[in-house]
Amino acid sequence: MDYAYVFKYIIIGDINVGKSCLLLQFTDKRFQSAHDCTIGVEFGSRIVNVAEKGVKLQIWDTAGQEQFRSIIRSYYRGAAGALLVYDITKRTTFDHLTMWINDLRNYSTSNMVIVLIGNKCDLSDRREVQKEEGEAFARDHGLIFIETSAKTAVNVEDAFIKTAREICNKIDDGVFDLTNEMCGIKIHHKLPNENPNTRRNSNPNQTSGC
Amino acid sequence: MTQSHDVSLPDMTNDDVELLKKLEEENRRIEYDLKSPASAILKPIVNTHSPELHHKQGRKDSISSDLSNLTIDSDGNLDNEWVIWNKLVNNWSLYMKKKSIWIKDLIRSGVPVHFRPLLWQSLTKIDTTNTKEKYIELIKMSSPCEKVIQRDISRTYPEHEFFKEQHGLGQESLFNVIKAYSLYDREVGYCQGMSFVVGLLLMHMPEEEAFAVLVSIMQDYTMREMYKPDMYHLGLCMYQFECMIQEFLPDLYRHFQAEGLHTSMYASSWFLTLFTKQFSLNMVCRIMDLFLSEGMEMIFRISMGLLEIHQDELMLLSMEDMLKYFQKEIPLKHETDHESLFQRAFSLEYNGKKMKKLEKEYTVIRKEEQDEQIEIRKLRNENRLLKQRVENLEKESLTLANRLIEGQVLNAQYAEESYQLKRENCTLKKQIEEFYHSNNNNNNNNHDSNNQTKNINSSDFLVKSNDNELEILQETIDRLSDENRRLQSTPNSELASLQEELTLVKMRDAEAQVNLNELRQRIADLNREWQFHDSICKANREINNNPSNDAYDLIAHELISLKMREAQADCDNKLLSQKLMDIETQKQVLHNQIKRQDDETQRVRLELDQYRIRENELRTQLKEIKNQMHDRELRLKEDSMMLRIHEAESTQTLGDLRQKIAELEVLNQELITRSQIMDDRDLQEKLLEFQDESNQEYLKRSYSVPIYCHTISCNTK
Numbered sequence: 001m002d003y004a005y006v007f008k009y010i011i012i013g014d015i016n017v018g019k020s021c022l023l024l025q026f027t028d029k030r031f032q033s034a035h036d037c038t039i040g041v042e043f044g045s046r047i048v049n050v051a052e053k054g055v056k057l058q059i060w061d062t063a064g065q066e067q068f069r070s071i072i073r074s075y076y077r078g079a080a081g082a083l084l085v086y087d088i089t090k091r092t093t094f095d096h097l098t099m100w101i102n103d104l105r106n107y108s109t110s111n112m113v114i115v116l117i118g119n120k121c122d123l124s125d126r127r128e129v130q131k132e133e134g135e136a137f138a139r140d141h142g143l144i145f146i147e148t149s150a151k152t153a154v155n156v157e158d159a160f161i162k163t164a165r166e167i168c169n170k171i172d173d174g175v176f177d178l179t180n181e182m183c184g185i186k187i188h189h190k191l192p193n194e195n196p197n198t199r200r201n202s203n204p205n206q207t208s209g210c
Numbered sequence: 211m212t213q214s215h216d217v218s219l220p221d222m223t224n225d226d227v228e229l230l231k232k233l234e235e236e237n238r239r240i241e242y243d244l245k246s247p248a249s250a251i252l253k254p255i256v257n258t259h260s261p262e263l264h265h266k267q268g269r270k271d272s273i274s275s276d277l278s279n280l281t282i283d284s285d286g287n288l289d290n291e292w293v294i295w296n297k298l299v300n301n302w303s304l305y306m307k308k309k310s311i312w313i314k315d316l317i318r319s320g321v322p323v324h325f326r327p328l329l330w331q332s333l334t335k336i337d338t339t340n341t342k343e344k345y346i347e348l349i350k351m352s353s354p355c356e357k358v359i360q361r362d363i364s365r366t367y368p369e370h371e372f373f374k375e376q377h378g379l380g381q382e383s384l385f386n387v388i389k390a391y392s393l394y395d396r397e398v399g400y401c402q403g404m405s406f407v408v409g410l411l412l413m414h415m416p417e418e419e420a421f422a423v424l425v426s427i428m429q430d431y432t433m434r435e436m437y438k439p440d441m442y443h444l445g446l447c448m449y450q451f452e453c454m455i456q457e458f459l460p461d462l463y464r465h466f467q468a469e470g471l472h473t474s475m476y477a478s479s480w481f482l483t484l485f486t487k488q489f490s491l492n493m494v495c496r497i498m499d500l501f502l503s504e505g506m507e508m509i510f511r512i513s514m515g516l517l518e519i520h521q522d523e524l525m526l527l528s529m530e531d532m533l534k535y536f537q538k539e540i541p542l543k544h545e546t547d548h549e550s551l552f553q554r555a556f557s558l559e560y561n562g563k564k565m566k567k568l569e570k571e572y573t574v575i576r577k578e579e580q581d582e583q584i585e586i587r588k589l590r591n592e593n594r595l596l597k598q599r600v601e602n603l604e605k606e607s608l609t610l611a612n613r614l615i616e617g618q619v620l621n622a623q624y625a626e627e628s629y630q631l632k633r634e635n636c637t638l639k640k641q642i643e644e645f646y647h648s649n650n651n652n653n654n655n656n657h658d659s660n661n662q663t664k665n666i667n668s669s670d671f672l673v674k675s676n677d678n679e680l681e682i683l684q685e686t687i688d689r690l691s692d693e694n695r696r697l698q699s700t701p702n703s704e705l706a707s708l709q710e711e712l713t714l715v716k717m718r719d720a721e722a723q724v725n726l727n728e729l730r731q732r733i734a735d736l737n738r739e740w741q742f743h744d745s746i747c748k749a750n751r752e753i754n755n756n757p758s759n760d761a762y763d764l765i766a767h768e769l770i771s772l773k774m775r776e777a778q779a780d781c782d783n784k785l786l787s788q789k790l791m792d793i794e795t796q797k798q799v800l801h802n803q804i805k806r807q808d809d810e811t812q813r814v815r816l817e818l819d820q821y822r823i824r825e826n827e828l829r830t831q832l833k834e835i836k837n838q839m840h841d842r843e844l845r846l847k848e849d850s851m852m853l854r855i856h857e858a859e860s861t862q863t864l865g866d867l868r869q870k871i872a873e874l875e876v877l878n879q880e881l882i883t884r885s886q887i888m889d890d891r892d893l894q895e896k897l898l899e900f901q902d903e904s905n906q907e908y909l910k911r912s913y914s915v916p917i918y919c920h921t922i923s924c925n926t927k
Contacts (some may be wrong), residue, residue, distance in 0.1 A: 015402075016361045034368035039403045040478035043533040059532065062639075065358070065402045067439050071474060078470075105624060181470075 005055030007167055008184035009160070010075050011101055012079045013085035013095040015064035018119040021150035022085065023061045026160050031151050038063045040071055040184040050164040055161060056188065069103070074108040078185030080176075081115070081163040088118045088147065089126040094133070101141055109183055111136075112176050113166045115144040117159055231787055276713060281742045294421055295325045301333045317503040317557060326495065327414040333502040334426035341698040345404035348390040355392040355400040360386060366405040370491075372413060383417045384409055390421055395428065403479065406486035431505055436482060442576070447481045447506070449572045452566055454514055458559070462521050476536040488542055493548045500552075515555035516540065608704060609713050615618040617708050624715050625694040632687045632892075634784060638729065641777050645736075648770055676732055683725050690718050723788070728770055730781040737774040744771065 010018045012206045020038050025031055027044040042061045043111040048055055060079070062072040076082075084100055096114070102116060116138045118129065131147060138145035144162055148155040167185065170176060298305050298313070306311060321329055349755050353359070367373045387408050392400040408428065411420040452473045456463045466473075467797040479487055485497045500508045505583060507595035517524070524532055544551055620886035697711055744767050751763060885893075 015358060034364060037362050037365040037402050037405075039482050041475060041488060042537075043475070043530070045530050063402055067401045067437065067441055070441055071444070071478060074474070076473070106587075118492065 001054055003047050003056045003188050005053065005168075005171075005187055006056045006058060006186040007081060007164060008079045009057055009059040009081045009083060009163070010072075010079040011059060011061045011083045011085060012072065012104075012123060013023075013049045013064060013083075014087070014090075014096050017085045017087040017090070017093050017181060018150045018176050019064065019083075019085050020061050022083070022117070022119060022148065022156060023059055023089055025150045025153050026059070029129065029153070031153075033151075035188045040068060041075060046160075048161055048164060050161060051168050053168070055164050055168070057164065059160075071086045073103070073107045076112075077109065078182055078184050079108065080167050082174045083115055083117055083159060083163065084143070086129070087120050088134075089123050091128040094118075094129045096136075097137060111170060111183065113144070113163050113168075113170065114141075115146060115159055115163045116141075118145075118147040119150060121147040122152045122153060172180075172181065216379065291322065295322055299332060302868075306332075315502055317499050317554075320496070321499045323495075326499070327419070329499065330411075330414065330423055330502055331419060334423045334430065336419070336422035336426055341425060342418045344394070345390055345418050345421045345665075348393045350388050353389045353392045353400075354395045356389060358390065359388050359400050359405075362402060362405050362417060363388075367409050369489060370413075373409060380412065383412055383420075387412065387417055387421050387424060391424055391428070394425065395434060397439075398428070398434050398437045403487075404437060406483045407433075410486050410491075410498060414495075415490070425575055427502075431501070433484075444474075444478060444481060445576065446569060446572045447510075448477060449575070450478055451481075451510060451513060452511065452570045453568050455517060458514065459521060462517060462524060465525050469532065471529045471532055476533060477513060481509060484509060485512065492547055494546060496552070497547060503785070508555070510565075511555040511558050511560060512551065514558050515551050519551060519554055569734055588870075614705050614708065617705065617712065621697050621708075621715070622696060624712075624719065625720070628690050628694070628722070631726070632684075632691075634689065634726075635680065635683055638777070639677075641773070642676060643678075645770065649764070652766065652837065676736075677733070678730070679725075683722070683729075686718065686722065686725075690715065690722075714719040726781075726785070730778070730785070733774070733777050733781060737771070737778060740771060740774055781922065 010124060012021060013019055020035060021043065023042075023044045025037075025044050039064055043059070044061065045056060045058045047056045049055075060075050062068065062075065067115060082104055084097065084104070087136075088099060101114075103121060104112065116134060118131070119136045134147065135145050137143075144166060146155050146159045146162065150156060150161055171178070171185065176185055178185055262673065296317070298316070317329070355437070363373075363385050366378065370380075373801060375381065386403065388400060388405055390400075391404070391408075408420065408424055411423055414420075417422070428437075432443065436447070452463075455466070457472070484501055486494050488499070489495075497508070497512060500512075520535070520543075523539075524535065693711070697708065747763065811825060843906055
């Protein structure tokens with residue numbers, strides 16, 4: 001499938017809220033209850049159709065433990081979208097959201113689209129955080145809000161695509177400086193025989209983020 | 211592979227070796243069940259390195275003769291290998307002192323599976339007795355990290371038989387060891403990634419030993435630096451590794467750069483988990499052998515080896531595909547073939563001095579980065595403050611605009627007042643004109659007297675001057691109204707200038723008032739003049755004695771004087787109304803002030819109420835605290851009383867005991883004398899019997915200890 005843009009995403013949130021499961025459900029359409037814990041960062045990608053355009057999502061899944069914060073911060077900078085995940089059955093994961101938001105605001109580009117995800121909504125009988133609370137938090141901080149279940153795949157697709165749509169809107173509004181690699185958006189250059197007018201990536205020596 | 215092993219067994223003289231072999235076989239069977247064919251490691255072991263071993267025998271030391279006997283012959287006789295390892299493990303410290311390089315090479319060429327637990331424990335030089343006690347103490351305590359650890363337990367080797375079962379033995383011991391470590395080293399606590407290393411250790415030894423080895427790995431092999439909260443050491447390793455890639459694989463380095471692939475994206479878990487998460491178990495075990503023998507250098511070597519072997523494939527891939535390659539392809543490719551990777555890793559150049567230099571460089575870079583972060587934070591704060599200031603200024607400008615509008619309203623009021631003044635002026639002018647006309651009439655009627663005409667002339671002159679003044683007033687009024695218009699047309703000019711103009715207007719107003727007063731004065735003067743003229747006219751009339759004209763003149767004169775008075779009264783009236791207006795505005799202002807003050811008092815009253823409530827609360831709190839204090843004092847007194855009672859009791863019991871001791875001493879004395887009387891031989895026999903008994907007891911105990919040890923080592927397998 002052909003695509004016009006590449007968007008970089010980052011998934012963050014407390015330990016064991018289901019970040020890796022969300023990614024796996026989105027990329028492979030399957031759920032795995034027993035899997036290795038994420039050390040540092042892991043990667044996944046998929047091409048989706050947004051606003052009649054093909055968009056490739058490159059998604060970085062990060063480790064949730066405090067210690068890894070300093071490492072994953074370097075991934076914030078080059079991301080256009082962030083999925084901030086909490087677990088609706090664990091109040092503490094919701095309480096830490098402010099800290100995550102501050103971290104994002106401090107280390108990311110200002111135009112990043114953030115979607116707040118209340119995961120594990122299939123376990124509504126063990127719910128500790130009400131949907132309204134999540135909605136209110138999202139409203140106060142200008143985030144998109146959605147409740148998902150990586151297990152039953154409810155809203156998982158939507159969460160990723162809503163974010164992509166919002167980024168597309170922002171591109172149309174001219175908010176992003178697409179020549180800057182750090183905004184997390186790349187225009188995909190098609191193969192020369194398909195479209196002879198496209199230029200090759202003008203700057204092959206991308207600077208490393210460290 | 212196991213078959214070839216069994217066939218080559220000759221008759222062994224050494225019983226230990228026989229036993230070990232059986233154990234080895236058993237091990238192999240178990241590992242085969244776990245789908246991790248550890249036997250694969252054993253095959254290429256000794257052949258490759260045997261010439262080197264021969265070479266090293268040349269040294270003249272006490273164990274060299276042993277070694278020459280143990281050296282393995284070229285047809286790969288594995289029995290000799292058993293003997294070597296057996297001797298090595300049993301005389302570890304001696305061999306380590308004399309033949310450390312030989313041991314290193316031996317480990318590089320491979321470690322038999324069943325020697326592994328002992329080797330790891332020997333390599334880490336653990337002091338079992340001490341750490342075991344500590345371990346038993348620690349697992350009784352509860353750790354703040356327990357919840358996090360519990361979450362990761364089921365995510366560590368989830369497909370491995372030993373750790374598969376929820377709350378099974380494997381998961382439980384994994385939890386115990388990690389928890390104990392989190393208590394042992396509170397700065398590190400628990401860090402994700404650790405669990406894989408612990409899991410690997412637990413596959414080879416019981417909890418206590420695994421804990422001891424873990425402690426050594428953390429402290430002596432600098433792994434705790436890796437897991438510390440800021441992960442500084444991991445960053446350093448990434449930096450060093452990146453520099454190594456740049457030096458040894460420049461093409462690949464450029465490719466990584468072009469694709470935007472950072473070292474930490476693929477290599478951080480290699481260093482954090484010592485590859486325990488990446489490869490199959492037998493490979494991971496081998497890496498652990500090498501790591502424990504040669505330290506972090508070996509992880510660098512293996513990482514570099516991996517990149518070198520896969521360089522050609524990686525060069526063709528995009529960032530995404532490279533990451534997938536690292537995740538999936540590389541572990542698969544080394545599933546069957548490990549030795550090529552290790553041989554590549556051994557042959558690599560590794561410059562310790564360079565690494566030290568890079569470390570220094572990194573600390574500088576890191577420091578700069580931190581400084582930058584601090585700078586950014588500072589700038590952000592400043593930015594916030596500036597934004598606040600902008601907001602405040604906006605608020606201020608809003609209030610200023612409000613005041614401007616108020617000023618404009620005031621201006622309009624003044625304009626109205628000036629208009630009124632103008633109108634008054636007009637009426638005055640008209641009155642004066644009327645007066646002038648009537649005067650003229652008078653003139654026509656009374657032209658017989660020169661004096662009279664003279665007088666009329668003088669009054670005429672006065673009226674003219676009055677006219678002039680009126681004109682001047684008119685002009686000022688015009689000017690004022692012009693200015694007013696100008697002020698109204700420029701509402702956006704600054705308030706200060708507006709206020710200035712306001713004061714100007716006020717001044718003009720005052721001037722106008724003064725003029726008005728003057729005008730009034732003039733009217734009064736005119737009146738006086740007129741009266742004077744009137745009296746002259748009367749006198750004239752008396753002289754002329756013209757009765758027909760007389761009555762008419764008299765009436766006309768009186769009319770004019772009446773009019774004059776009316777004008778004066780009018781003037782006074784105007785003045786009074788002006789004053790009234792002034793007073794009213796003052797009243798308004800005062801009223802506003804009172805209102806504001808009322809609000810203020812209301813607020814203050816409210817605050818007062820709040821404070822009162824707070825005071826009451828505090829008072830009740832104070833009371834409570836006092837009560838508590840009182841209670842505590844009472845309790846303290848009680849306690850001290852109890853203590854005193856106890857003390858008295860104990861002194862009493864002490865006295866009793868002393869008495870008893872005295873009694874017993876007396877008894878003792880008695881017994882001594884009695885025993886002296888008893889037969890000496892009888893006593894000696896009994897003594898011997900006792901000694902025998904105690905000897906037997908001692909022997910029994912000393913046998914039971916090794917048996918216990920043996921059972922433990924069997925359990926571990």
